[in-house]
Amino acid sequence: MAQPLQNNIPAIRAFFDQLAGHWDATVSPRHGERLERILRRLPIAAGERVLDVGCGTGILFPMLAKRVGETGCIASVDLSHAMLLKTSTRIAGVMPRPASLLLEADITLSPFRKGVFDWVFCNSCFPHFEDQRGACDVMAGLLCPGGRLVICHSESREAINALHRSVGGIVGGHELPDDGTFRTMVRRAGLVLESLEDREDAFLLIARA
Numbered sequence: 742m743a744q745p746l747q748n749n750i751p752a753i754r755a756f757f758d759q760l761a762g763h764w765d766a767t768v769s770p771r772h773g774e775r776l777e778r779i780l781r782r783l784p785i786a787a788g789e790r791v792l793d794v795g796c797g798t799g800i801l802f803p804m805l806a807k808r809v810g811e812t813g814c815i816a817s818v819d820l821s822h823a824m825l826l827k828t829s830t831r832i833a834g835v836m837p838r839p840a841s842l843l844l845e846a847d848i849t850l851s852p853f854r855k856g857v858f859d860w861v862f863c864n865s866c867f868p869h870f871e872d873q874r875g876a877c878d879v880m881a882g883l884l885c886p887g888g889r890l891v892i893c894h895s896e897s898r899e900a901i902n903a904l905h906r907s908v909g910g911i912v913g914g915h916e917l918p919d920d921g922t923f924r925t926m927v928r929r930a931g932l933v934l935e936s937l938e939d940r941e942d943a944f945l946l947i948a949r950a
């Protein structure tokens with residue numbers, strides 16, 4: 742019989758709440774540069790609706806905003822209240838600004854209407870899901886027909902997994918699964934895998950609804 746999942750959400754929220762104040766100073770400047778490079782490869786168009794899952798301090802927001810423009814819409818969701826406050830400050834400085842929504846929630850509880858997003862980004866967040874298959878199903882369900890799920894990191898899978906192991910504590914076992922597990926998860930979620938890359942400067946999965 743499958744083991745019941747533990748509910749580590751409060752501890753994960755507390756972990757990221759206490760990191761929020763110095764998150765931007767802690768992450769390498771390469772994080773933003775590499776994410777921008779990933780986004781340049783994606784055909785994000787003006788007017789599109791984007792969800793940023795685990796938005797943190799909102800690093801993706803300005804990059805997405807310049808692509809979707811004033812007619813687009815960006816929803817940012819995070820467990821951590823402190824992270825969302827940082828995102829809110831960042832958003833205030835972005836002009837022109839798309840329609841924006843900030844939501845403090847656990848994405849695995851599916852807090853959005855299904856089938857509405859052209860893009861669902863899960864940037865530097867996937868390892869933190871306790872039920873990774875369930876999270877993949879939820880994110881896939883939020884896409885409109887033809888929409889894309891993007892799971893990305895600005896480092897390789899090995900580097901991300903090693904980082905979490907070295908930090909330990911609540912994130913100690915938070916890892917990106919292997920390619921086979923990702924392929925199965927994406928297929929079972931009803932998506933078509935378009936790209937799965939693991940390089941020193943990026944982990945990138947793109948799958949289409």
Ligand SMILES: C[S@@+](CC[C@H](N)C(=O)[O-])C[C@H]1O[C@@H](n2cnc3c(N)ncnc32)[C@H](O)[C@@H]1O
Nearest residue numbers: 757795796797819820821847848864865866869
């Ligand atoms: C490593 S940080 C990355 C933040 C940001 N995406 C970046 O690249 O700087 C992971 C973020 O995911 C959030 N998170 C983790 N599990 C989540 C969940 N189940 N639902 C929503 N957000 C979650 C955390 O609170 C944290 O802010």
